[in-house]
Amino acid sequence: MTERFSDSSSELPLFNRNLQKARRLAGYRSAAEFAEKNGFNAGTYTAHEQGQRAMSLEQAWRYSVTLGCSMDDLADTNTSGTTLTFGETIKLALRMKGLTASQLSEKSGVQQSYLSRVINGKILDPTWSKARAIIDALDMTIEEFRDLQQP
Known part of the structure; x- marks a missing residue:
């Protein structure tokens, strides 16, 4: 280059x-x-x-x-040029941080079944308190999380 x-x-x-x-x-x-x-x-x-x-x-x-x-x-995380969903962003953050969904559930206090539905796109807009708990458990700021969502 x-x-x-x-x-x-x-x-x-x-x-x-x-x-x-x-x-x-x-x-x-x-x-x-x-x-x-x-x-x-x-x-x-x-x-x-x-x-x-x-x-x-x-x-x-x-x-x-x-x-x-x-x-x-x-x-190759997001070649479509579109913003990742909340769940897709969690998947990416988990991979990059070497965590499992189970570990994130335990660390965030969000039930694993709920977290699984968010990650799999069944819940597109989690409640603010759960979204915040997930982002905090990923040791990220909201800005870092949003930055990760962008193409």
């Missing part, structure tokens, strides 16, 4: 946007913080995340392993 992209994440290629989302989901506020805490060169990682420098398959794999997600999560 020789083309430079602006700092606006909406203009970044899907892989780079997903790399940035995975880093944020893992609790790192900045690219530099992630790089420094995990032994990566901060300038190189930041350039990779911003789409300003090409990365090898091995580098992408190392980032995904460190972030606890798969290469598939980084490469």
Whole structure:
């Protein structure tokens, strides 16, 4: 990749946007913080995340392993260009955080049967209190959750 992209994440290629989302989901506020805490060169990682420098398959794999997600999560989460549903976003967050629905149910206090219906799209709009409990149990802010929903 020789083309430079602006700092606006909406203009970044899907892989780079997903790399940035995975880093944020893992609790790192900045690219530099992630790089420094995990032994990566901060300038190189930041350039990779911003789409300003090409990365090898091995580098992408190392980032995904460190972030606890798969290469598939980084490469192809939402290619339709549409916003993910609440349930689809939970599925993505669970995969990226390495959690099960059962663990999320226990951590959030939301019954597993209810959570399953939300994840499977049977309940499209959960109650505010349950949605908030789920997002909190995922250790995410509402903004991070909404960011994950966007294409």
